[in-house]
Amino acid sequence: xxxxxxxxxxxxxxxxxxxxxxxxxxxxxxxxxxxxxxxxxxxxxxxxxxxxxxxxxxxxxxxxxxxxxxxxxxxxxxxxxxxxxxxxxxxxxxxxxxxxxxxxxxxxxxxx
Amino acid sequence: xxxxxxxxxxxxxxxxxxxxxxxxxxxxxxxxxxxxxxxxxxxxxxxxxxxxxxxxxxxxxxxxxxxxxxxxxxxxxxxxxxxxxxxxxxxxxxxxxxxxxxxxxxxxxxxxxx
Numbered sequence: 492x493x494x495x496x497x498x499x500x501x502x503x504x505x506x507x508x509x510x511x512x513x514x515x516x517x518x519x520x521x522x523x524x525x526x527x528x529x530x531x532x533x534x535x536x537x538x539x540x541x542x543x544x545x546x547x548x549x550x551x552x553x554x555x556x557x558x559x560x561x562x563x564x565x566x567x568x569x570x571x572x573x574x575x576x577x578x579x580x581x582x583x584x585x586x587x588x589x590x591x592x593x594x595x596x597x598x599x600x601x602x603x
Numbered sequence: 604x605x606x607x608x609x610x611x612x613x614x615x616x617x618x619x620x621x622x623x624x625x626x627x628x629x630x631x632x633x634x635x636x637x638x639x640x641x642x643x644x645x646x647x648x649x650x651x652x653x654x655x656x657x658x659x660x661x662x663x664x665x666x667x668x669x670x671x672x673x674x675x676x677x678x679x680x681x682x683x684x685x686x687x688x689x690x691x692x693x694x695x696x697x698x699x700x701x702x703x704x705x706x707x708x709x710x711x712x713x714x715x716x717x
Contacts, residue, residue, distance in 0.1 A: 523704035524704065525704040525705070533710070533711075534693055534708035534709060534710050534711050535646070535693070535706075535708050536708070537704075537705050537706065537707075540704040540705055580645065580646065582704065584704055588651070588659070589634050589651065589653070589697065590648060590651060590661070591648075591704060591706065592648075593645050593646040594645060595643065595644065595645035596645055
């Protein structure tokens with residue numbers, strides 16, 4: 492089964508609104524969590540990452556919330572802009588193998 | 604300038620031909636990765652390399668092998684390519700011992716096997 496799951500394949504938000512992207516995971520050993528952004532025909536780029544010892548991290552318009560007991564983390568984008576339109580990939584990893592497991596992605600569309 | 608490069612960017616091969624995909628990085632990262640991305644499947648890990656000649660299978664290694672003879676170079680080899688290996692291949696690197704969730708990706712190679 493999928494170890495990292497993004498249940499929403501797509502999300503549409505109006506410009507200026509808050510985009511909330513969700514990710515669920517299965518492995519209790521995961522202790523690194525990350526969000527990547529990917530434009531069509533481009534490579535993923537890291538947006539923000541957290542370790543399991545924090546439950547929230549902010550960076551400008553981006554906030555990651557981590558709920559370890561619920562095996563869930565989310566990315567909130569405030570003041571969403573049309574240029575935020577992209578595929579967002581969540582990823583999680585843990586242990587000594589340095590592997591990240593990626594979700595299948597959520598296509599965020601921000602409409603003017 | 605932190606960079607991961609991939610060559611070639613586009614490649615068309617016939618079934619049964621050998622394929623060599625090259626990846627380079629200038630960050631002295633210990634850990635490097637090969638992924639493939641297919642519609643509806645997301646990024647899947649093929650192989651991971653922890654340093655020179657220290658490679659480990661990922662989630663879908665069948666049909667692939669890798670070579671890492673220098674820290675800055677990581678190659679993906681398809682011996683006798685198959686049509687189901689048509690995909691976009693991404694190489695990535697990370698500092699490994701640091702925050703390995705921070706992976707730097709190359710631009711990708713679009714491989715078509717006819």
